[in-house]
Amino acid sequence: MSTIPLVDLPASYARHRAGIDAALRSVLDDARFILGREVGEFERSFADFCGAGHAVGVASGTAAIHLSLAALGIGPGDEVAVPAHTFVATAEPVSWLGARPRFVDVDDRTGGMDPDALKAVLDRVRAVLPVHLYGLPVELTAIGTLAAAAGVPLVEDAAQAHGAEYVREDGSVVRAGTYGRLGCFSFYPGKNLGAFGDAGAVVTSDEALAERIRRLADHGRTTKYEHLTVGYAARLDTLQAAVLSVKLRTLAEGNRRRRELAAAYRSRLDGVGDLVLPVEPANRRGVYHLFVLRTRHRDALLAHLRAAGISAGVHYPIPLHLQPAYAPLGHRPGDLPVAEAWARECLSLPIYPELSDEQLETVVSRVHHYFDRV
Numbered sequence: 541m542s543t544i545p546l547v548d549l550p551a552s553y554a555r556h557r558a559g560i561d562a563a564l565r566s567v568l569d570d571a572r573f574i575l576g577r578e579v580g581e582f583e584r585s586f587a588d589f590c591g592a593g594h595a596v597g598v599a600s601g602t603a604a605i606h607l608s609l610a611a612l613g614i615g616p617g618d619e620v621a622v623p624a625h626t627f628v629a630t631a632e633p634v635s636w637l638g639a640r641p642r643f644v645d646v647d648d649r650t651g652g653m654d655p656d657a658l659k660a661v662l663d664r665v666r667a668v669l670p671v672h673l674y675g676l677p678v679e680l681t682a683i684g685t686l687a688a689a690a691g692v693p694l695v696e697d698a699a700q701a702h703g704a705e706y707v708r709e710d711g712s713v714v715r716a717g718t719y720g721r722l723g724c725f726s727f728y729p730g731k732n733l734g735a736f737g738d739a740g741a742v743v744t745s746d747e748a749l750a751e752r753i754r755r756l757a758d759h760g761r762t763t764k765y766e767h768l769t770v771g772y773a774a775r776l777d778t779l780q781a782a783v784l785s786v787k788l789r790t791l792a793e794g795n796r797r798r799r800e801l802a803a804a805y806r807s808r809l810d811g812v813g814d815l816v817l818p819v820e821p822a823n824r825r826g827v828y829h830l831f832v833l834r835t836r837h838r839d840a841l842l843a844h845l846r847a848a849g850i851s852a853g854v855h856y857p858i859p860l861h862l863q864p865a866y867a868p869l870g871h872r873p874g875d876l877p878v879a880e881a882w883a884r885e886c887l888s889l890p891i892y893p894e895l896s897d898e899q900l901e902t903v904v905s906r907v908h909h910y911f912d913r914v
């Protein structure tokens with residue numbers, strides 16, 4: 541039985557092998573492991589890719605969010621608006637800083653932070669932290685306008701959205717992570733731009749903020765042994781930067797292939813069973829980190845796919861407000877009903893640049909097969 545993984549990291553390495561091996565060997569030969577020149581080179585090219593003034597490489601996507609909030613002065617007693625339907629790493633840094641995540645319900649069609657739900661908590665929060673979930677930008681104009689009116693910064697969790705685009709009301713196009721004060725990226729291996737371990741970056745057009753984050757990530761240091769603030773050990777590793785620079789060259793092409801695959805899934809699965817397929821509003825171009833559909837048959841369909849060797853997934857099965865880790869906040873089922881419905885019904889099909897048309901067809905026919913029987 542042929543198996544189809546949810547992401548295919550060996551295939552990704554095979555595509556980049558020559559360039560990556562040479563880049564790694566060059567770092568090894570000079571042993572420039574900490575803040576070698578590859579870090580600065582990657583930061584420059586990633587900032588250019590995003591259309592941002594500055595990029596600061598950091599140790600992970602979680603560190604990117606943590607350092608961003610720390611640089612904005614978020615701390616004990618503060619609240620930060622976070623969507624309830626996301627990976628836990630969006631909220632963890634809020635808690636680590638002694639602040640409290642204020643969970644916000646999501647939009648029924650896209651799963652992204654719902655601007656109307658945000659309105660209800662805005663008088664309390666010190667920052668707004670939406671997630672471009674699955675690679676689709678959130679409704680940035682509505683969310684950004686609300687944050688601006690409340691006088692609080694917008695920090696984008698763009699960990700799944702490298703290169704995703706949003707069309708502003710004046711027709712200009714911005715890339716994910718550059719609309720707000722700060723944009724946070726993860727280069728976890730399975731992301732659209734993935735390292736060979738943990739890595740991340742913050743992008744911003746605010747030079748002072750970029751410098752503050754750079755300093756915080758490197759022990760708060762001004763010189764080798766002078767420390768202006770209490771910082772962190774959260775730098776981007778030189779070896780990871782070297783890998784990322786090579787893979788960045790094919791990111792746009794990989795995103796195009798993901799969009800092509802998403803279009804094929806959409807046309808082949810339209811009208812099948814009770815499936816609700818991902819939408820793409822006219823003002824946004826997603827990069828399909830994940831292809832997530834909704835169905836009331838989620839668990840049975842998942843089992844049916846897995847029995848055929850197809851690694852479908854669930855992103856994410858428990859909304860953050862109902863996670864055991866957040867039990868102290870006192871939420872109950874029913875508090876954020878749309879996020880809870882997403883958690884119950886969402887199912888991710890395999891999508892990655894190396895997925896072949898034939899593999900996609902195998903997944904599609906297995907989905908058809910399930911609904912032919914129910």
Ligand SMILES: *Cc1c(COP(=O)(O)O)cnc(C)c1O
Binds near residue numbers: 600601603627725726
């Ligand atoms: C991956 C991810 C993160 C965390 O990134 P790491 O690099 O794993 O720390 C944060 N937010 C979202 C939405 C993610 O998908």
